[in-house]
Amino acid sequence: MNSISTSITETQKPPVSGSLIAVIMVIIVEMMFFGGLVSAYILAEAGQIEWPPAGQPRLPFWLTFGNMIILLLSAYTMWLYIHRLKKEIVAPIYLKLSVFLGSLFFLIQGYEWARILLFGIQTQASLFTSFFYTIIGLHGFHVLVGLIILLYIWRKMSTQKVENQYNYAVSAGTFWFFVVALWPILYSLIYLN
Amino acid sequence: MNTHQKHGFWHRYFFSLDHKDIGFQYMLTIFFMVAIGGFFAYVFRMHLAFPDMEVPLFGLVTNTDYNMLITNHGLIMMMWLALGMLLAVAGNYLIPILIGTDDMAFPKLNKLSYWFFLISVILMVTSFFLPKGGVRGGWTMYPPLSVGDFGYNTPYATFSDRFFSSNSFVLLAIVFEFTALLMGGVNFFVTTLNKRAKGMTLMKMPLVVWMINIASVLFMFSVGPLVAGTFMLLLDINVGTGFYDPYRGGDPLLWEHLFWFFGHPEVYVILLPPLGILAEVISVNSRKPLFGYKFILTMTLIAAVLSMMVWAHHQFVSGIDPRAATVFSIFTIIISFPFAGIILAYIATMWYGKLRFNLPMKWAVGSVVLFTLLGGFTGLHLGASVFDIYAHDTSFVVAHFHYTLFPTVIFGSFAGIYYWFNKFSGRELNKTLGNLHFWLTFIFFNGFAFPLFLLGLAGQQRRVANYSQIEFLMQDPLPLYRQIATISAVILILTQFIFLFNFIWSLLKGKKVSTDNPWEANTLEWQTSSPPPHGNFKTYPIVYHGPYEYNIPDRDTDFTPQNEK
Ligand code: HEM
Numbered sequence: 001m002n003s004i005s006t007s008i009t010e011t012q013k014p015p016v017s018g019s020l021i022a023v024i025m026v027i028i029v030e031m032m033f034f035g036g037l038v039s040a041y042i043l044a045e046a047g048q049i050e051w052p053p054a055g056q057p058r059l060p061f062w063l064t065f066g067n068m069i070i071l072l073l074s075a076y077t078m079w080l081y082i083h084r085l086k087k088e089i090v091a092p093i094y095l096k097l098s099v100f101l102g103s104l105f106f107l108i109q110g111y112e113w114a115r116i117l118l119f120g121i122q123t124q125a126s127l128f129t130s131f132f133y134t135i136i137g138l139h140g141f142h143v144l145v146g147l148i149i150l151l152y153i154w155r156k157m158s159t160q161k162v163e164n165q166y167n168y169a170v171s172a173g174t175f176w177f178f179v180v181a182l183w184p185i186l187y188s189l190i191y192l193n
Numbered sequence: 194m195n196t197h198q199k200h201g202f203w204h205r206y207f208f209s210l211d212h213k214d215i216g217f218q219y220m221l222t223i224f225f226m227v228a229i230g231g232f233f234a235y236v237f238r239m240h241l242a243f244p245d246m247e248v249p250l251f252g253l254v255t256n257t258d259y260n261m262l263i264t265n266h267g268l269i270m271m272m273w274l275a276l277g278m279l280l281a282v283a284g285n286y287l288i289p290i291l292i293g294t295d296d297m298a299f300p301k302l303n304k305l306s307y308w309f310f311l312i313s314v315i316l317m318v319t320s321f322f323l324p325k326g327g328v329r330g331g332w333t334m335y336p337p338l339s340v341g342d343f344g345y346n347t348p349y350a351t352f353s354d355r356f357f358s359s360n361s362f363v364l365l366a367i368v369f370e371f372t373a374l375l376m377g378g379v380n381f382f383v384t385t386l387n388k389r390a391k392g393m394t395l396m397k398m399p400l401v402v403w404m405i406n407i408a409s410v411l412f413m414f415s416v417g418p419l420v421a422g423t424f425m426l427l428l429d430i431n432v433g434t435g436f437y438d439p440y441r442g443g444d445p446l447l448w449e450h451l452f453w454f455f456g457h458p459e460v461y462v463i464l465l466p467p468l469g470i471l472a473e474v475i476s477v478n479s480r481k482p483l484f485g486y487k488f489i490l491t492m493t494l495i496a497a498v499l500s501m502m503v504w505a506h507h508q509f510v511s512g513i514d515p516r517a518a519t520v521f522s523i524f525t526i527i528i529s530f531p532f533a534g535i536i537l538a539y540i541a542t543m544w545y546g547k548l549r550f551n552l553p554m555k556w557a558v559g560s561v562v563l564f565t566l567l568g569g570f571t572g573l574h575l576g577a578s579v580f581d582i583y584a585h586d587t588s589f590v591v592a593h594f595h596y597t598l599f600p601t602v603i604f605g606s607f608a609g610i611y612y613w614f615n616k617f618s619g620r621e622l623n624k625t626l627g628n629l630h631f632w633l634t635f636i637f638f639n640g641f642a643f644p645l646f647l648l649g650l651a652g653q654q655r656r657v658a659n660y661s662q663i664e665f666l667m668q669d670p671l672p673l674y675r676q677i678a679t680i681s682a683v684i685l686i687l688t689q690f691i692f693l694f695n696f697i698w699s700l701l702k703g704k705k706v707s708t709d710n711p712w713e714a715n716t717l718e719w720q721t722s723s724p725p726p727h728g729n730f731k732t733y734p735i736v737y738h739g740p741y742e743y744n745i746p747d748r749d750t751d752f753t754p755q756n757e758k
Pocket residue numbers: 333460461463464506507525526528529532568569571572573575576577581584585586590593594597598601
């Protein structure tokens with residue numbers, strides 16, 4: 001930039017950091033986005049007599065349940081991490097645990113997703129599988145984005161002041177909590193029938 | 194990036210992070226899109242009035258051409274002109290400077306937002322040249338039409354046939370554009386919350402800042418389902434899912450719901466920023482405080498919430514439950530009240546004011562008059578399902594939405610451009626050309642759009658390529674109405690060249706401004722130099738007054754700059 005920084009915000013500290021507001025707004029959009037998908041799904045389900053339709057695979061209920069626990073744990077470790085930072089204790093182990101658990105979830109879920117694909121159910125097969133692939137796939141994509149953000153934070157941390165670390169962690173964590181909180185809803189809609 | 198040399202061409206138009214430059218880039222890109230959209234309108238209007246004639250500069254219009262032209266005209270004007278101009282251009286130019294700060298909260302995100310917008314424009318324009326030509330399913334993109342030539346019935350088309358089709362490209366373009374607008378919206382909101390000048394409380398912000406922010410937030414609340422729908426449509430086209438395919442248990446009506454859940458709030462996303470611009474222009478030029486600042490805000494918020502509960506008024510004839518239709522009718526009629534309130538507040542602002550009928554004011558008043566008398570008012574009629582069942586999908590609807598969109602998008606933008614031009618360019622627009630532009634636009638807009646009401650009431654369906662085979666639509670005076678509409682539309686389009694010339698010429702060679710505050714306005718942008726420096730202010734303003742304190746007794750001037758002690 002061409003001039004010396006003349007920003008007035010440097011003297012004024014906003015009560016809520018800009019990045020947190022931004023994340024919250026993104027979450028609003030995402031909520032409406034998944035809201036659209038989920039209501040489409042519910043409507044489609046309501047229009048069918050048997051759901052999932054006959055001849056369609058039953059999804060692995062318990063495996064996914066265990067996987068959900070893993071994902072919830074990763075949110076818990078993330079929360080611990082932020083909580084420590086607030087008290088100015090840097091405990092990167094919790095961040096690392098979150099990334100690890102999140103990746104585990106992603107791998108297991110991705111494996112399952114791909115396995116069902118390999119069973120020969122193509123997306124063309126039915127409305128049910130269309131929804132399965134779309135919704136689960138999109139959630140997976142969000143998990144991936146969340147993980148990338150966590151990794152980014154991880155890298156950034158060592159060079160930052162504790163206070164900044166806290167702000168970063170809160171923004172990234174909020175997104176991660178959102179991604180995690182979404183899963184039980186999707187799980188109960190799609191896996192519990 | 195610490196270069197201290199003067200901004201070169203490439204810098205200014207491609208890499209600058211300054212909010213004003215990004216606003217300018219958006220504006221030029223949008224002018225380019227409008228040129229295409231306007232040209233399409235010219236071609237299909239000519240074809241409607243003079244069927245079977247070769248349209249100069251285009252040639253014979255086939256039915257397929259016609260469908261492609263109206264579809265892309267609608268898409269360009271709604272998605273790229275209206276949303277782009279009123280969210281991206283207005284937001285970028287106005288928000289930082291009106292709240293007294295140097296730039297957006299996230300300048301790089303802002304830049305990225307423009308790049309996404311540019312990609313969306315490129316995708317959109319490329320779509321015309323793909324095999325099988327541009328999209329033809331109507332701007333509302335209802336499946337199965339929007340699934341295109343490789344739709345549900347041709348399972349053997351290859352992936353690349355499907356992907357390199359205009360249908361896929363346009364949907365992708367829309368996703369990119371909305372991402373751009375979301376990045377912009379996040380930026381506006383964070384900037385407004387966190388970067389206001391000292392003393393600029395929320396209630397001291399100019400209304401236009403409020404309006405753009407409310408519009409952005411409304412956009413965020415409503416766009417999700419449409420993006421989900423777009424995504425599902427993309428999958429339907431490209432990988433063969435069946436979300437909208439009844440044969441596989443899907444439902445084409447699903448799209449209508451997802452689309453209009455966004456579509457109706459979208460028209461308010463479009464409406465609110467111009468209402469904000471009008472508030473500034475009208476208050477300054479009436480030399481009176483804006484009537485009912487908080488009242489207007491409350492009404493706007495009510496309308497924003499209600500706007501998400503009226504979408505099915507576009508679907509009265511799509512086979513929705515009549516009981517639901519009644520509910521949606523009632524909400525639609527209720528939603529007119531807040532807007533009536535806002536318009537009344539503007540009229541009250543002008544009431545007994547010392548009116549200055551300069552160019553921005555002309556556009557502003559023209560906008561209020563046309564929007565109220567013919568735009569919003571006919572919306573009320575259409576909102577009543579009993580009437581809509583007759584009028585739906587006729588030219589009456591086309592007239593309604595042109596009377597709402599044109600006064601807001603076009604008149605509102607011009608009010609803004611004529612008002613702020615000298616601030617951002619440091620030069621003046623030519624007044625004679627400006628007056629000519631205004632009056633010709635005003636007259637020929639009515640000449641174009643009003644006959645459409647009459648045609649619609651006479652039963653003329655929209656989206657019909659050639660009326661000459663429909664006997665009752667060829668009875669006098671209906672063909673004459675169509676010709677009046679067409680000739681007016683052509684003159685209307687030509688008139689815009691006056692503006693274009695004036696704009697470019699004044700930008701390069703216009704008279705330099707003699708004062709930084711020619712309208713004697715209060716808001717902060719007028720208290721800095723014209724054009725404002727990079728960073729907007731030499732020293733940062735401290736705000737003591739509300740934005741509309743005109744004609745306060747015991748002052749030597751009839752205005753009170755916000756930053757004056
Ligand atoms: C103020 C109250 C308004 C009401 C009550 C209203 C009501 C309606 C209704 C009921 C329709 C559906 C007509 C039909 O398809 O049969 C409609 C269509 C439309 N309105 Fe409005 N409207 C209002 C304001 C606006 C505004 C402010 C805009 C834009 C700035 C707008 C843009 C449109 C568009 C683009 C369509 C046509 C969509 C299409 O089918 O292609 N309306 N309006």
